[in-house]
Amino acid sequence: MNSETPPLAPGLYFVATPIGSARDITLRALDILGSADVIAAEDTRTLRKLMKIHDVALNDRPVLSYHDHNGAAVRPRLLQALRDGKSVAYASEAGTPMVADPGFVLAREAIADGLPVTSAPGPSAVIAALTIAGLPTDRFLFAGFAPSATGARRKFFGELAQVPATLVFYESPKRIHKSLADMALELGPDRQAALCRELTKKFEEVIRGTLNELGQETAQRTLKGEIVVVVDRNRAGASDLDMDTALRQALSSMTLKDASAHVAEQLKIPRRKVYQAALKLGKC
Secondary structure, three states: OOOOOOOOOOEEEEEOEOOOOHHHOOHHHHHHHHHOOEEEEOOHHHHHHHHHHOOOOOOOOOEEEOOOOOHHHHHHHHHHHHHOOOEEEEEOOOEOOOOOOOOHHHHHHHHHOOOOEEEEOOOOHHHHHHHHHOOOOOOEEEEEEOOOOHHHHHHHHHHOOOOOOEEEEEEOOOOHHHHHHHHHHHHOOOOEEEEEEOOOOOOOEEEEEEHHHHHHHHOOOOOOOOEEEEEOOOOOOOOHHHHHHHHHHHHOOOOHHHHHHHHHHHHOOOHHHHHHHHHHHHHO
16 A cells, blocks of 8 residues: 555545455545545454554544444544544445445435535445345345344335335345245245355355345355345336336347247246337337
8 A cells, every 4th residue: 555645535435345355445544544534434354454464554543433333422533533524534444335335324414514525436235136146237226234123024025015126135044035935925935036245255155046046046045245136126016117118128138029028037027018018119
């Protein structure tokens, strides 16, 4: 790491950090961590270790712990540093701040004060899972963690059953079996899905199949690590917009006839209807 990294402009910088492999850190993130006046982190031990791996020196700069439990006490100090014209870097323990990680209230209050807020984008378990799940990514909904109580969890999944987008959930190893069972119950046992765990780490694994198949395959296993479950949208009542989106994608690499057959099978829509829609798209 170059010890003479140019100084940062004043402002709040949300820094994405690796979800597994330390080499996934971006060069810009290293620059920001190397030159910010103040550094805050969800877990200071994890961030210090990451900075040491990449030879980023602290040089007596303050490193503050900032998370959901101490935010009210630490946030005023960070905001005051920003008002004093300093640069503040905030990093979650892993992944992108505010994506199921702390940072929202800090961002909201900084913005309300007219202070600069920017992002150093990078690793995100949501995007990593969507990339390798093998399910549509043209529209997706990140729903975070499901509630821990059975009744609330089933209601949570039930409310998402008709959302016309791929669904993405985080889950803990302790609750994954119950969640898969409730997903199958509320979203449908034949819904295509992918269970992604330990992303970018040595034991990365992706299990693909229907929700029912995922439940059966993992029933006797003790799963470890961070888990992301990606679930296909409801195909039983695919809309015309779903059909048009799928057709445009298919037509980019298939003939009109093949694209129509592919989309009709994929969305369970009569082939004639799909073919007529493909003809109209072909004339556009």
